[in-house]
Amino acid sequence: MATFSDTGLLLLITLIKIAVVVVVMLTAIAYLTWLERKVVAHIQARWGPYRVGPHGLLQPVADGIKFILKEDIVPLEADKVIYWLAPFLGFTLAFLSIAVIPFGESFTIYGHTISFQITDLNVGLLFIFAVTSLGVYSIALAGWSSNSKYPLLGGLRSSAQMISYELSLGLAVVGVLMIAGTLSLRGIVNSQAGFWHVGGMNTFLPHWNIFVQPVGFLVYFMAAIAETNRVPFDLPEGESELVGGFHTEYSSMKFAMFFLSEYANMITVSCLATILFFGGWHGPVFGPYVLRVILPVFWFCVKLFCFLFFYIWMRGTLPRFRYDQLMAFGWKFLLPVGVLNILVTSFVVAWISSS
Amino acid sequence: MVVLFYIFAALAVLAAISVVAQRTPVYSALSLIVVLCSLAVVYLLLGAEFIAVIQVIVYAGAIMVLFVFVIMLLNAGREAPSQRSRFAHWLGAPLVAAFLVEILLAVWRQFPAGSTHPAASLDAGPAAIGHLLFRNYVLPFEVTSILILVAILGAVVLAKREF
Numbered sequence: 001m002a003t004f005s006d007t008g009l010l011l012l013i014t015l016i017k018i019a020v021v022v023v024v025m026l027t028a029i030a031y032l033t034w035l036e037r038k039v040v041a042h043i044q045a046r047w048g049p050y051r052v053g054p055h056g057l058l059q060p061v062a063d064g065i066k067f068i069l070k071e072d073i074v075p076l077e078a079d080k081v082i083y084w085l086a087p088f089l090g091f092t093l094a095f096l097s098i099a100v101i102p103f104g105e106s107f108t109i110y111g112h113t114i115s116f117q118i119t120d121l122n123v124g125l126l127f128i129f130a131v132t133s134l135g136v137y138s139i140a141l142a143g144w145s146s147n148s149k150y151p152l153l154g155g156l157r158s159s160a161q162m163i164s165y166e167l168s169l170g171l172a173v174v175g176v177l178m179i180a181g182t183l184s185l186r187g188i189v190n191s192q193a194g195f196w197h198v199g200g201m202n203t204f205l206p207h208w209n210i211f212v213q214p215v216g217f218l219v220y221f222m223a224a225i226a227e228t229n230r231v232p233f234d235l236p237e238g239e240s241e242l243v244g245g246f247h248t249e250y251s252s253m254k255f256a257m258f259f260l261s262e263y264a265n266m267i268t269v270s271c272l273a274t275i276l277f278f279g280g281w282h283g284p285v286f287g288p289y290v291l292r293v294i295l296p297v298f299w300f301c302v303k304l305f306c307f308l309f310f311y312i313w314m315r316g317t318l319p320r321f322r323y324d325q326l327m328a329f330g331w332k333f334l335l336p337v338g339v340l341n342i343l344v345t346s347f348v349v350a351w352i353s354s355s
Numbered sequence: 356m357v358v359l360f361y362i363f364a365a366l367a368v369l370a371a372i373s374v375v376a377q378r379t380p381v382y383s384a385l386s387l388i389v390v391l392c393s394l395a396v397v398y399l400l401l402g403a404e405f406i407a408v409i410q411v412i413v414y415a416g417a418i419m420v421l422f423v424f425v426i427m428l429l430n431a432g433r434e435a436p437s438q439r440s441r442f443a444h445w446l447g448a449p450l451v452a453a454f455l456v457e458i459l460l461a462v463w464r465q466f467p468a469g470s471t472h473p474a475a476s477l478d479a480g481p482a483a484i485g486h487l488l489f490r491n492y493v494l495p496f497e498v499t500s501i502l503i504l505v506a507i508l509g510a511v512v513l514a515k516r517e518f
Contacts, residue, residue, distance in 0.1 A: 082381065123481070126408040133416025137388070137423065144381065144427045152427065159424045163417065183405075183481060 009112075017118050021098055029263040030060035036312045043316035067256035075146055075249045082145035087250065087257035090138030094261035094268070097131040100124040101271045102186045104281045104297035116281075116297060117186065124185040125177070128272060129170060132227060135265065136162040139229075139246045142258070146249035154245030157235050157323065164330040165226035165233075171338035172220035175213045175345040176276045185272075189280030208279040215341045217277045219334055224269040226330065228262065231315040235323055270307035278303050360400050367393035378433045380426045384419060391415045403479035 034049065034056065041048030049056030074083065104116035121127050136159055143155015177183065180191040196205045210217050226233035237245030247258045274280060283299030285292050321329065370389035377383040391414045398407035488496050 079381075082385075121404065123404045123408050126405070126412065130408045130411040130416060133412050133420075136416075136420055140420070140423055140427065141381075141385075144423075152430070156424065156427055159420055159427075163420055163424075166417070 013114060014118065021118060022095065025095065025098060025264060025267065028267060029260055030064065032263050032267070032308060033063070034060050036315070039309070039312045040316045067253055070252040072252040072254065075148060077147040078249065079145040079147065082141050086138050086142035086145060087254040089141070090135060090261040091257040093131050093135045093138065094264035097128045097268045098264070100127050100185055101268070102189060102275070102280065103300050105293070107293040120184060120186050123183045125173065125183050125188070128268065132265070133166055138261065142250065143246035148249050150242045150244070151246050151248045154237060154242045154248070158229060158246060161233065161235060161326060162227060164327060165223045165334070168219055168330060168334040168338050169223040169227055171335065171342060172216050172223060173276055174342045175216040176209050178345055178349050179209060179212065185275050189275055189282065192279040193282055206279055206282065208277065210277040213277060213345070215337060217273070219338045219341065220276070221273060222334060224273065225311070225314070228265045228269055230266065230311060232318040232321050233326060234320060235326060266308065266311055267304070270304050270311070273307055274300060274303040356400055360397060363393040363396040367397070380434070381423065384422045384426055388415050388419050391419065405481045405484060406479055
């Protein structure tokens, strides 16, 4: 937390932080789409975007201009209010959850301590879950308000899918919470500093939760992919079955908003995976003060990039689930494994704290 | 803080009226979500961050999604006003008014004007609530969960018989 006496200054710094985070996020999303097209292209032995700029690097800019300039078509029988509301809701919620993500430690400038985080809520993790759980309305309402078959089916599928996998997502992180003993994301990262010591011996393994919660991590990551509607769980928009799913009837900027929120959600869950299981910004830190401030952010971004790359890799590798397989997997496999993980972890935590 | 309370309290009341007044079921459901989220903000203003977030996760994020899901599944359109009971039509508003006055009187008696909020002094963190729930109120907690389980099983059994 920043410690200021002057409320105005605090407000100014928070506004600057929000502006920086939003600009960085939008740029990151733009280049994530470029990365996705490039990586998937290379997986399929193609070149991918190559024409706009060197190696297609200006392609996201061209895409953005195209989205803005395209004609905005609203279906005649659509429920106008909700049709407008849905994309904005999704976009707002996707960006809201970034507010509690800590990207790095803090630095001191002119006697003021500024942290790499917009706000440190003491229920930060639950805040993200609350915001993600509202995100389903954006998709469900988009599907319903379009007043068209395929979007409606896509919306129904996604609400069922997101409710089912939200449970596993929540259960998967309980193990981490029991170990860290806090709901604050900064607190969870701080609990993972240093190395694991086994019987007084330094193992030189980083003190990350992944080494004690591998099952929790796997359950979390699978549920997170389902929550963000990505391959192999992208049934809400399965183009071979539903044309385009919930956003079939959307065009122009409103479609772009769904697009942006999907990628923003991908970044959020990857940030969360980094924070909960991979030690957040912790990594080798050395050198002068400036480097000590920047390196943690760098390590955070490296870990984040690995997750995003994995997302894209999977899209290029795996086929889509069938709908009954998806439900069976979520309820009959992921959920019991998540509960079992909590049971075992709580016994171990109780045993360690009593001995 | 007080300004925020009045804004969100007013929003909650207006949205609650909208829940009843709307003719399209989806709009009613959405208004109810607004009510639940405004209540969450009120909890937040009372310093109960945990309760506020849980309110959004459980009610707005899970239960209301099911409501919206069912409305979408049935594709329910606008409701036509029913003309069946003239008795209910004329007596409804006075009864609601009487009920409202009764609640206001009860609240007034409990917290006379100028009394401080007792809630503000309570610890509403996750640990404190966990202790209360699993130490002091463990029996009611478990009984409630069994009650919910019975309701779910009953729903499944009834639904199975249909097909």
